[in-house]
Amino acid sequence: EIVMTQSPATLSVSPGERATLSCRASQSVSSNLAWYQQKPGQAPRLLIYGASTRATGIPARFSGSGSGTEFTLTISSLQSEDFAVYYCQQYNNWWTFGQGTKVEIK
Amino acid sequence: EVQLVESGGGLVQPGGSLRLSCAASGFTFSSYWMHWVRQAPGKGLVWVSRINSDGSSTSYADSVKGRFTISRDNAKNTLYLQMNSLRAEDTAVYYCARAHNYYYYYYMDVWGKGTTVTVSS
Numbered sequence: 001e002i003v004m005t006q007s008p009a010t011l012s013v014s015p016g017e018r019a020t021l022s023c024r025a026s027q028s029v030s031s032n033l034a035w036y037q038q039k040p041g042q043a044p045r046l047l048i049y050g051a052s053t054r055a056t057g058i059p060a061r062f063s064g065s066g067s068g069t070e071f072t073l074t075i076s077s078l079q080s081e082d083f084a085v086y087y088c089q090q091y092n093n094w095w096t097f098g099q100g101t102k103v104e105i106k
Numbered sequence: 107e108v109q110l111v112e113s114g115g116g117l118v119q120p121g122g123s124l125r126l127s128c129a130a131s132g133f134t135f136s137s138y139w140m141h142w143v144r145q146a147p148g149k150g151l152v153w154v155s156r157i158n159s160d161g162s163s164t165s166y167a168d169s170v171k172g173r174f175t176i177s178r179d180n181a182k183n184t185l186y187l188q189m190n191s192l193r194a195e196d197t198a199v200y201y202c203a204r205a206h207n208y209y210y211y212y213y214m215d216v217w218g219k220g221t222t223v224t225v226s227s
Contacts, residue, residue, distance in 0.1 A: 034213045036151075043201055043217040044151065050208060055215065087151055091213045094165070095141070095153040 002026055002090050006098035012106040019075040021101045023088035028068045032092035035064055035073045038100075039084045047086075048073065078103070108132040108216050110202050115221030122192050122225070128185040128202030128218055136160070136180035139205035139212055142187050144198035145220075152198075155187065156205065156212075170196075192225045199223075 003026040013019045023033070031051040036044040046055040048064035051071060061076040075082055083105055088098040114126040128140070142154040155166045155176040164176050175188040185202050199222050203214035 032211045032213075036214075038151075043219050044214075045217070046213070046215050049206070049213045049215070089151075089213070091211050095156070095214075097151040097153070099150045 002029060002093055002096050004088055004090055004096050004098035006086075006088055006101045008101060009099070010102045010104060012104050013078050014106045015080060016077050017106075019078055019082075019103055021073040021075075021086055021088075021103070023066075023071040023073070023098050025069045025071075025090055029090040029092035031067045032090060033064075033066070033071050034089045034091060035062075036087045036089065037082075037084045038087065044087065075103075108204075110204065110216060110218035112200065112202055112218045112221035115200065115223045117224045117226065118192055119227050120193060120225055123188070123190045124192065124223060126187040126189065126200055126202075126221055126223070128187075130183045130185065130204075133204070133216075135178075135183040139207070140176075140178065140185045141203045141205055141214055142176060142185075143201045143203055143214070143217075144196075144223075145201070146195075146198045149198075154200070157185070189223070192223075194225050197223060197225045 005024045007022045033051045035048040038044045052064045063074045085100045085102045109131045111129045141156045157176045161178045173191045177186045199220040201220045202218045204216040205212040206215040
């Protein structure tokens, strides 16, 4: 099983600041990596697929990068609605999720 | 509007059974693989099972293999998860998700709101 490890577990950021979330795979997943946003009591929402392609309707302040085993989700200027938990997921070999990064208001 | 609506969750005793349903609308259901993903209280997302578009191929996480069965009825645009021999550790919100084929790799692009399963005596 491919293990996905996200860091940090919690990220405290002020509105308007930049947030950088990391995700590492235990073996290469090529670019078969997605990012999801989940708010309390809601279903996950797809943000990024193919490591760097924004899903339909996702604002340009969200960007993804990386390939192989190291990936990054960047939120360029945090808005109030962006405070949530973010999960990375590999879909190269079955499907596994990271444990999540909680982005909270500083 | 593309929509997935889960139902069938509830409280069940250990060792009991439950069948979850996921009603799809707004897209050609029979063209898509589908998944079940679960989330225990306060925990992260865990993939449970997937089924291909015509129902001829299925896969399961080791934790549910032999106890859960995924199926679909394309005439009714509905996905199912039959859960038997339920354990306390199966307590979770269960989400169905549509799988999008991207160069023969499948990510989850649409999610339902989930249905809650509680296994307790």
